[in-house]
Amino acid sequence: MAVSSDEFRNALSRFASGVTVVTTKDKQGNFFGITVSAFCSVSLNPPLVLICIDKKTGSHSAFSEAGAFVVNFLREDQQEISQHFASASPDKFAGISYRLGMHGLPILSNALAVLECRLLYSYEGGDHTIFVGEVESTKVSEGNPLIYFQGKYRQIAG
Numbered sequence: 001m002a003v004s005s006d007e008f009r010n011a012l013s014r015f016a017s018g019v020t021v022v023t024t025k026d027k028q029g030n031f032f033g034i035t036v037s038a039f040c041s042v043s044l045n046p047p048l049v050l051i052c053i054d055k056k057t058g059s060h061s062a063f064s065e066a067g068a069f070v071v072n073f074l075r076e077d078q079q080e081i082s083q084h085f086a087s088a089s090p091d092k093f094a095g096i097s098y099r100l101g102m103h104g105l106p107i108l109s110n111a112l113a114v115l116e117c118r119l120l121y122s123y124e125g126g127d128h129t130i131f132v133g134e135v136e137s138t139k140v141s142e143g144n145p146l147i148y149f150q151g152k153y154r155q156i157a158g
Contacts (some may be wrong), residue, residue: 004005006141008145013149013150013151014149014150014156015095015149015154016149017039017146017147017148017149018039018059018073018074018106018145018146018150019035019037019073019074019078019082019145019146019148019153020034020035020036020039020051020071020072020073020074021034021036021072021074021081021082021085021108021111022034022036022051022053022063022065022069022070022072023069023070023072023098023106023107023108024059024062024063024066024068024070024080024105025062025067025104025105025106025132026062026065026066027065029052030062030127031092031093031105031106032058032059032063032092033059033085033092033093033106034052034053034057034059034085034086034092035082035083035085035086036051036052036053036071036137038050038051038128039051039052039071040051040113042132042136046134047134047135048120048132048133048135049071049115049117049132049133049135050130050131050132050133050139050140051063051069051071051130051131052125052129052130052131053128053129053131054127054128055127055128055129056127058088063098063119063129064122064129065130067103067118067119068103068105068116068117068118068119068120068129068133068149069105069117069119069133070101070103070105070106070107070115070116071114071115071117071133072107072108072111072113073111073112073114073116073145074111074112074145074146075109075110075112075144075145076129076144076145076146076155076156077113077141077142077145077146078110078111078146079153080144081108082146082148082153086112093106096108097109097110101113101114101137102116102136103116103118107139111139111141112139112141112143112144112145113138113139113140113141114137114139114140115133116133116134116135116136116138117129117134117135117136117138117140118133118134118136119131119132120131120133120134121130121135129131129141130144140151144151144156
């Protein structure tokens, strides 16, 4: 018996995860960014990560065409940034502070950590595409991560 989408989503909500915003640009140089919960490290040698993006998302084609992407780990005070990039806003970078990285892609200011990646592979994954990138550069700063658990943003209790 197959599990329904609602049952599956409910079960997955019990997995606490950090919050990431991934960014890229299309062939015309337009920037795209989206809040992504499906992020995972794949390998240490070589350093590989994966992100999964819904095929219906407006930014999907940009990630498919681009040869690179950036993973921005959000810190605990960046909930509004996560919500902004999860919205249907046509200009995701309006009012957002960022700088350009090694591939000319947006790196969000004050991110907890940043991974600049070269796209290596993409795979079909149901209603998503799995993008695997080789990490070419990292930047890490001090602070606590923004956490998402049971449909709500959380902070590490300390």
